[in-house]
Amino acid sequence: MEAVTLGSRPQMPNTYTADGDLALVLASRNGDTAAFSELVKRYDRMLLRIAIRVTQDMEDAEEAVQEAFFKAYQRLDQYREHASFSTWLVRIVLNESFMKLRKRKATEKFVNYEIEHDGEALLLDVTDWRPSPETLYRSSEFREILINSLQKLSPALKAVFVLRDMEEYSLAETAELLNLTSTNVRTRLSRARLKLREELSRYFKKPE
DSSP states (O other): OOOOOOOSOOOOOTTSOHHHHHHHHHHHHTTOHHHHHHHHHHHHHHHHHHHHHHHOOHHHHHHHHHHHHHHHHHTGGGOOTTSOHHHHHHHHHHHHHHHHHHHHSTTSOOOOTTTOOOOOOOOOOOTTOSSOHHHHHTSHHHHHHHHHHHTTSOHHHHHHHIIIIISOOOHHHHHHHHTOOHHHHHHHHHHHHHHHHHHHGGGSOOOO
């Protein structure tokens, strides 16, 4: 699998439409392996980028993507045609990525995003704090610092932060991907940013 640049989420070309995906899915269901190969080519880079950001490990990320495509192919009959195919794929790769984390940290609680719902109160918004983790991530000088800090987030908070601040999915898209309400997404994003601020502040303290 070719190298992936960890930049902003690219805009899908016009040819990558939902209708185009659906035609390929229907062909794949009928045994057209070339059609499914086209779906893989359309989305493998995007899925790998997300998996890398969640697992922080290239080997785990590549395995998560491979397993996600394998499961997607096996479960094509479960895909509902009114839904976005890319959203369906991202959900699968997120679950596979967190399975990798669970195996790596057996004592850490695994969050099943397919069934999780909660009613947490919205926390104080902390979007304007500096330095922002999303800004630091684009700077190679601080990338390693942020990666180390991200590993200290819980899976639930990391998923929201990766999708919203790194992959730049909208609030509605993130809520749909994680099967959460918009309020829950805001809550978790605020918590993630706050925890990252606390962790990163150690690196930016003024000398006494």
